[in-house]
Amino acid sequence: MKILFIGSRLYDDIDWYVREKGIESVLTESNEEAINLDLPDQVFIVPRGMDGPKQVALMQHVDAIVPLIGIDPPLIDVAYMKEEIEREYDIPVVAANVKAVELTSNKINTKKFYNEIGVVTPQYQILNSPDELAIDFPVVLKQGEGQGGKDIMVAKSMEDVESYFDEFDQALCEEFIEGSEISIEVLGFKGEYVALPPIYKGETTIEGTHPLNKVKTGPCMVEGLDNNLVQHVAYQVARNLGSDGIFEMDFMYSAKRDQLYAIEVNTRPNGTRYLTTATCGVNSLCELVNMAIGEFSLADISDKLEYYYSTEIPIGDYEGPQPNEPVKSFEVNDFVVHGPKGYQRVTARANSKEELESLVDKLT
Numbered sequence: 001m002k003i004l005f006i007g008s009r010l011y012d013d014i015d016w017y018v019r020e021k022g023i024e025s026v027l028t029e030s031n032e033e034a035i036n037l038d039l040p041d042q043v044f045i046v047p048r049g050m051d052g053p054k055q056v057a058l059m060q061h062v063d064a065i066v067p068l069i070g071i072d073p074p075l076i077d078v079a080y081m082k083e084e085i086e087r088e089y090d091i092p093v094v095a096a097n098v099k100a101v102e103l104t105s106n107k108i109n110t111k112k113f114y115n116e117i118g119v120v121t122p123q124y125q126i127l128n129s130p131d132e133l134a135i136d137f138p139v140v141l142k143q144g145e146g147q148g149g150k151d152i153m154v155a156k157s158m159e160d161v162e163s164y165f166d167e168f169d170q171a172l173c174e175e176f177i178e179g180s181e182i183s184i185e186v187l188g189f190k191g192e193y194v195a196l197p198p199i200y201k202g203e204t205t206i207e208g209t210h211p212l213n214k215v216k217t218g219p220c221m222v223e224g225l226d227n228n229l230v231q232h233v234a235y236q237v238a239r240n241l242g243s244d245g246i247f248e249m250d251f252m253y254s255a256k257r258d259q260l261y262a263i264e265v266n267t268r269p270n271g272t273r274y275l276t277t278a279t280c281g282v283n284s285l286c287e288l289v290n291m292a293i294g295e296f297s298l299a300d301i302s303d304k305l306e307y308y309y310s311t312e313i314p315i316g317d318y319e320g321p322q323p324n325e326p327v328k329s330f331e332v333n334d335f336v337v338h339g340p341k342g343y344q345r346v347t348a349r350a351n352s353k354e355e356l357e358s359l360v361d362k363l364t
């Protein structure tokens, strides 16, 4: 088996698995200074875009293509490439298709999609000027595109809205949901979907603190919220997107209203994955490889499911004990350190809450 991976930034997360499976690895990257270029069997530096990876895939006669792209902008080009390569050359490309990317890469399209399929999402309006505002304060102002909290403001007054419009001439305006933030990963391939256990990412704040900067835990244990409901809704959303790979979804739960709200979908590898793996033993990046080699199945996922208490803590620069090799694998570690220097996070797991607390003490 020979797989083309596109993008090197996440490759160290699965290098160990690719070797364990005896897969021949080819990788394309557009930045010759990028990390992890020493890991795959062969590396090709190509111009940005999908023409380079496509040429390499054909020239190298790979059996499948697995894009490892953790940011939004390239996803649409990847989606067009997927549809072309699968149609013309019958080589599987484990990634989201054009429809799924169009619906999820823009938050306004996602809201319309939720309404169409009957999934509850916070009340919203498209604002073209501050005086059109028809939702009570506080409101959340966003742009259609963006990730990691970019261009998001929780507005408490008309002055806030006006200052947002100094910078933008349109906004997606949402009611502010006071409650718990929840993420979940769904894996999908060839029409089969499985929703992994949801994780808890903290409470929303009026400052709009992004979950990237909060302590997270798995499995999700929010009073009044049934995890089966989260999994069921996430499964429905994924099925309606009808695409392959990873679907990471963000939800909010308001205890006051006893209502689950769908926020956004990311059709790519994402930051939730470490905590999902810690919690249930299933690693979404490894499953992308399994999809590529024809070893992905719902039965196999069920067999692998484990149950741990886990947590993820933003730590800056990690200085605790070193993990075992391979350092990114929970199969040989009860903790994994990830993220760039200065923004590192440690994800740890244990069989009980007490054991998890003492492990975290040891690590931090």
Ligand SMILES: Nc1ncnc2c1ncn2[C@@H]1O[C@H](COP(=O)(O)OP(=O)(O)O)[C@@H](O)[C@H]1O
Pocket (backbone or CB within 6 Å): 122, 140, 142, 146, 147, 148, 149, 150, 152, 174, 175, 176, 177, 178, 181, 204, 205, 208, 209, 210, 211, 250, 263, 264
């Ligand atoms: N309607 C809302 N109510 C309360 N907080 C919100 C709302 N929308 C967004 N937020 C806060 O802003 C964060 C980022 O919003 P999100 O829509 O997920 O954009 P991004 O793509 O930047 O992650 C959320 O995780 C949450 O903390």
Ligand SMILES: [Mg+2]
Pocket (backbone or CB within 6 Å): 148, 250, 264
């Ligand atoms: Mg988000």
